[in-house]
Amino acid sequence: MKRKKNIKKKGSSFSKLSLFQKSGAKFFKPCPFSEKNAPVIDYKNIKLLKKYLSDSGRILPSRITSVSQKKQRELSQAIKRARLISLI
């Protein structure tokens, strides 16, 4: 419950929230990169990386996207690489 409250408060600044968590649905969600046939995190795959950015281009916290710690590190590395060569 505590967690839910937190997210609700910040809901306005993370408009993509609804993409990842539906209200009333089950709370726990597995990491999208740890399943079978999961997409590979790559700095060239702009389509994938854009899913994990807010509208203003900031990296979304894993608490919202439910990406695992290890994959979140990979993801942020990939996003920063893509930013350097101005892809996103």
Added chain:
Amino acid sequence: MNCYEHVFITKGDLSERQSQKVLEKYSDIINSNSGKMIKTEKWGLRNFTYKINNLRKGFYFHLKFEGVAKTIKELERTENIDETLIRFLTVKVKKHDLETNYFDNKKEIDKK
């Protein structure tokens, strides 16, 4: 030998012949410094998401090669001198992925 991926951006739009020349120049540097060229890709003219040196567009090249530390050092040294180059990025990878090309406009690859 390590596997590397390399991206570099040059100024302005290049014709087919000019871009081939640029590619040849840098593949020569890799091949002559105990490296081995594996694949080259041209991503073409792309719009930047933010301005770099007051420019809005750039021509993207992508190289996949094997090499040692000396190869990278020499490659990046010449790139620093080259004035037509805007930016470059070298990434070390465990294994080359030769199948997917995310910037091929002709056939759109739907990767989840």
